[in-house]
Amino acid sequence: MGRASVLLTVFGLLLALTVSLPNKDDWDIYSFHINSTVTSRYATTVITSRVANRMNEPKEIEFHVQIPKNAFISRFRMMMDGQVYDGVVKTKEQAQEQYTRAVSRGESAGIVRSVGRTMEEFKTSVTVAAHKKVTFELTYEELLKRTHGKYELQIYARPMKPVEDFKADVHIHEKAGISFVDVKGGLSTKALANAITKTHADKQAWVHFYPTVDQQKNCDSCGEEGMNGDLVIAYDVNRDNGFGDIKTSDGYFIHHFAPSSLPRIPKNVVFVIDRSGSMRGRKITQTRTALLRILNDLAEDDFFGLISFDREIIHFKRELVQATALNLEGARGFVRNIEDRGSTDINAAVLEGAHILNEHPREGSASILILLTDGDPTSGVTNFDTIQSNVKQAIAGKFPLYCLGFGFDVKFEFLEKMSLQNNGVARRIYEDSDADLQLKGFYDEVATPLLTDITMIYVGGTNLTKTNFSQYYNGSEIVVAGEIIDNNVEIFTPQVVAISSKQKVTFSNTNGSVDSSVSDGLLQRVWAYLTVKQLLEKELLLSGPEKEKVNKEALELSLTYGFVTPLTSMVVTKPEGESSETHHKPKEREEPLPQSYHRSPMRSYDQRRRFIKSFSGRSASLRPRTGTPFEWKPFVYDGFPTRRYSYPPLDDGFPTRRYSYPPLAPVSHRFLMKTVNDTYPLCFDIVGAVIVKLLHHPGTELYINGVLDSIKNGGFKEIVIHVGADFHIKVEPERISLQQGQNITHYTRAENVTAGRFTVNRIKKQTEVTDGDMRLVILVHEKHGRKFLWPVLRKLPSAGDTEGLLALNHVQYEEVHQDAHTKVKTAKGETDAQRSTAVDLRIRRPVEVGCCLIPADFVLPRPLTDFLVAHV
Secondary structure: OOOOEEEEEEOOEEEOOOOOOOOHHHEEEEEEEEEEEEEOOEEEEEEEEEEEEOOOOOEEEEEEEEEEOOOEEEEEEEEEOOEEEEEEEEEHHHHHHHHHHHHHOOOOOOOOEEOOOOEEEEEEEEEEOOOOEEEEEEEEEEEOOOEOOEEEEEEEEOOOOOOOOEEEEEEEEOOOOEEEEEEEOHHHOHHHHHHEEEEEOOOEEEEEEOOOOOHHHOOOOOEOOEOOEEEEEEEEEOOOOOOOEEEEEOOEEEEEEOOOOOOOOOEEEEEEEEOOHHHOOHHHHHHHHHHHHHHHHOOOOOEEEEEEEOOOEEEOOOOOEEOOHHHHHHHHHHHHOOOOOOOOOHHHHHHHHHHHHHHOOOOOOEEEEEEEEOOOOOOOOOOHHHHHHHHHHHHOOOOOEEEEEEOOOOOHHHHHHHHHOOOOOEEEEOOOOOHHHHHHHHHHHOOOEEEEEEEEEEEOEEOOOOOEEEEEEOOOOEEEEEEEHHHOHHHOEEEEEEEEOOEEEEEEOOOOOOEOOOOOOHHHHHHHHHHHHHHHHHHHHOOHHHHHHHHHHHHHHHHHOOOEOOOEEEEEOOOOOOOOEEEEOOOOOOOOOOHHHHHOOOOOHHHHHHHHHHHHOOOOOOOOOOOOOOOOOOEEEOOEEEEEEEEOOOOOOOOOEEEEEEEOOOOEEEEEEOEHHHOOOEEEEEEOOOEEEEEEEHHHOEEEEEEEOOOOOOOEEEEEEEEOOOEEEEEOOOOEEEEEOOEEEEEOOOEEEEEOOEEEEEEOOEEEEEEOOEEEEEEEEEEOOEEEEEEEEEEOOOOOOOEOHHHOOOEOOEEEEEOOEEEEEEOOEEEEEEEEEEEEOOOOOOEEEEEEEOOHHHHOOOOHHHHEOOOO
């Protein structure tokens, strides 16, 4: 049970020399954008940073950010000198070989590491030539968890200096409707409050944070070095339907279940508190403070028990007692007298807590067992497996066990496994000034049970995520995803059966309808994300062949969807001559490595060799520096680029290997630019099967996006037109689909359709869409037997405030010849160019024309990434 927040943390961009940091005047973070799109509680966040080397010599520029622990990195790329360097997700073992080799040669090697309660650190670097620029782009994904009745997105910004073009954009789209949106945090104070704009419609919300350079110096934790604080966006959705909301798309579904209008169930809660010697000082003081607050929140129909333990067990009472004023006053006295002493007998203490709950069952109540400890078992039964077996047998599935591990001395994997075996979760409590609030915050999450013994049933569904839950608490949410057999929504019947107070209740989709308006592919990624998360938990509980099977399934999903999980790593490729880096995802159960291990300034081979040897405590077997590096070479198979790489035999006996992964799409699509006075055309390339912002007109809620195909110059495989949240037109080569609300109509023949303010005229090889004075023609072309689309804007909306590739102005430029090189000079300055060709797809019968090829970021009014979107 994790914290209900997405942490979008920008820990800053650092520019590092080999020995010392350069002057701030030597480098320029001229743009830093964070774009987060949340659809159906699934957040996709893209952090884009653009940095320029202002020096007259090459410099190493470092990209350094923090991301949420619950998130999976799904994409990383660097763009420099017109080249794109993509990160590749591989198995952890394959990537570890490369990581070990890099370290043994004295080279830098990256790793994602835990840096606090909720964050992980991603860091990489690249050498940038004098007066050149580099763009870093990191994408990560996370399913938001609901706690305390809300979802939270947290943006933490510390760019190390004011940034001229700093933007954070959050767009939330919830079909169920958004009940409230709130913005708070340290970055919402003083002058920075004026940089925040918030818009809340029925089903959508936007938060924009565009601080000026002066504003970035003026908040509670800001200064001359710029921002250092957080921005928190909290929201929740409408919950009129007790069944929750269920969405389907392309054979997948996701069900969010969070009924709120239910009577609370009285609870029986037993706290088992470690008071061993290691709890001395602030730990035991904060534990007492948290328990006193918790006792104040118990309702009179709740029953409770208190146990403190070291090598002995001390009871408040040997049975559950009602939370009357008299009993609560006695319990406060017991808590105030808890003192640290002795060793740690976890086995006896947890078994005694389970015994108290088992001996005092109450019909119509919900029982909970909570353990707080900061160390390993050191007396009584000390074998982890034996303790886990004893506890599982004692609880016998009748109530959940929640284990709170205080600090990093505790064996968190032991607690995590024991909790998962008993329908609970483990949570680390961090040693900090607010540890008492962390304890109280966790208790609040489970303080109000509403349902027990919940079973989620999906007739017509398969490959389901977890469907049985011990308890459901007020302010939380149960999420289930899966596939629909044969994509047959007609026979798909969801239902929820549970116990509410003293009676069995059934929740069903009474209106018989489901929402199918979610963007293509999104629900499949939600299903994959949730499945991988749950498989990793399940894998912890298994052994032998069963463990290997679950491990393999989680690994295959991680590779298929490009997730960096504890089973995979991302290899960050770099320009020739620079070593690649390998980034792993740590597990919460792993203690963070020492800071020096990740940021060691040591550069020599001997220094690193001695350091690794001393760190590991044993002899370090390291490869000679002369070892052959990897040679990663993508190749094309049957016309499609493939993630297949090989490296040559190495001098240390490693064999040549070839790894195959799902198709990748580093293909390019060439676009022609309109020029002033019809001069020689300019052209630029967009790399990858990305989603392009074609035309956005917020004033009329008109949004047109296109999905580029996965073959070179294959145009668009679909173009989607949105008006608000309820009206959508999807154009594909073989058909168009019109959606109004939840009604979808498909057209496969020539038709003329009027829908709302739109007229859609479809003939054999083109579709014409008009919206007021806007006229868009979408042509159908064919290449090697494969059909694709190309949009042509015949008339721009007369109202202003339009943006997108179709709304670009004509470009004025001149050619500049220097020696044997050709350069193009525009309002942005000069850049290298080359004579090339492009197929003009803007006409019915495409022809090849000459053009002057230049980088996209140079010809466009804003960086190319501003013309890309996360979802269609």
